[in-house]
Amino acid sequence: MDLNYTAEDAAFRDTVRAFLDANLPAQLQQKVRRHLRLSKDDIVRWHRIVAGQGWAAPGWPVEYGGTGWNAVQRHIWEDECARAGTPPILPFGINMVAPVIMAFGNDAQKAYYLPRILSCEDWWCQGYSEPGAGSDLASLKTTAERDGDVYVVNGQKTWTTLGQHADMIFCLVRTDGGVRKQEGISFLLIDMRTPGITVRPIIMLDEDHEVNEVFFDNVRVPVQNLVGQENRGWTYAKYLLGHERTGIAAVGRSRRELLLLKELAMARPKHGKPLLDDPLFAAKVATLEIELMALEMTVLRVIAGEDKGPGPQASMLKVRGSEIQQQLTELMLEAAGPQGLPFDPAYLHGAAAHSAAGDDAAAPLAAYYFNYRKTSIYGGSNEIQKNIITQMILGL
Incomplete structure (x- = not known):
């Protein structure tokens, strides 16, 4: 596929940016960008804003309330949401059980559950x-x-x-x-x-x-x-897991976090110079950025073939996506240094306007690091994904 944006793609991106600029509440944006914890009300609020625009389920067929966007447009939407710092549209309904109901459910199940998933009623x-x-x-x-x-x-x-x-x-x-x-x-x-x-x-x-x-x-x-x-549930379970693993790659979110990593490294000196000027640290950041670019290209190829349903390539996305997310949190803590050590639950939950440690950017990083230890496990551990790749792609 052609990975260069067309004029139509660029115009679509401008439309998405205009929507996000006009409709993303500043309070939610700041929570996401500062790594503060989101409440149920926060997540439902954003879902319903997007659903009101008709964009809550970009990957669904139009007849069920989907957008009709192509693979590149869906990628642009995810990328721009990550750039802006939106709360997530939770995957369990939209991206996981809904595709199973569409593919294997009966007409009554589709008529009842899909609209309730789309509106976040359930x-x-x-x-x-x-x-x-x-x-x-x-x-x-x-x-x-x-x-x-x-x-x-x-x-x-x-x-x-x-x-x-x-x-x-x-x-x-x-x-x-x-x-x-x-x-x-x-x-x-x-x-x-x-x-x-x-x-x-x-x-x-x-x-x-x-x-x-x-x-x-x-x-x-x-x-x-x-x-x-x-x-026959095992067949449906594997179909669902393919959708889950594709989403775990989270390229857009990692791109946003990479920018934050660079900001942290520029703001924290080492021997009188920004940490990003240190050749060893800069090499780590550059290597990670190259890996992220390669992952993005792979995501686009997989998404372009989703009319056939997600295949074993989804396991590749899950492995590399989760590893990159973990590496980002590790480098963030390295960049923050001692400022990343304090743990301030009141600030994480929004009960305090500023962190007790006095460094709002660094205060959530320890909790963020600990939370992201799980990414290589959920959705099927990376060891299991490597077995799938070996058997279904390499034929070994």
Whole structure:
């Protein structure tokens, strides 16, 4: 594909920038750029602003409320949102369960769920990982037994991101324990308000409540909430993970963070000169920037072929994207030096106008670094992704 922007692409970029300049609330922008923590209201507020413009689901078909944008336009949109510092449009509904419903759901499921996802009326979370079934997801133990017109679900999910806010969860459940483990899994849509569901917080290294354990104790789920066919959930799960891994690359966000890294390195002297003038540190930054440029080209190639559905190339994006994000946080802390050591939860949550350490740019960096240790694990660990690449791309 031609990677040079056409006049039409440039005009589209100007349209996007004008929208963001006019509609992105300054309070949300500053939270994102300063690495402060976003509330549920912050994320929903931005989603609904974008949905009001009709741009909340750039990758969806037009008949379901998508934009009709081509691959380059979708890339420009993501890139400009990252440049501006917008809150994320959460992927669990828009980019993960919605494509599965479109591809494998029935007409009633599409008619009911897709508009609610598009408007953010429903906040979704993901019920995949379990204790003992993370990278080896097919070993999951949560069961769903048919009882007339309902499934009775029992088991536990873990690392459930933002499940404390969720209205709905899409779950992999075992509906047949007598067959090969990949063949006995089904894909259920479960209302989080159903009796028998308990959400228990997991507090992470950065002291944030981002992930959870979710317990199911005789939870009764209508059979009509089964997506596709019973015991075919593994196929749907792999399809969803391809969409998730493509998004994990997060090129636009890394480009914004690279600019911040350079600003930090210019503002902090070493031996009387900016750290960025140090040849060793400058080489690290240059190497990372080259890797990011290469990743962007790969993302564009993968997105251009998405009419065939995401393939094993998504694993390449996941591996390199997550590694680059982690390297960025490492270099930021190196640039901040001792100023990156203090941990100030009040400032991170917006309860204090300025950090107690007196350096607002550096204060969130330790928490940011700790949080991004997870990127090489979620969405399928990088070790598993390398196995997929070896088997499906290299044929080994």
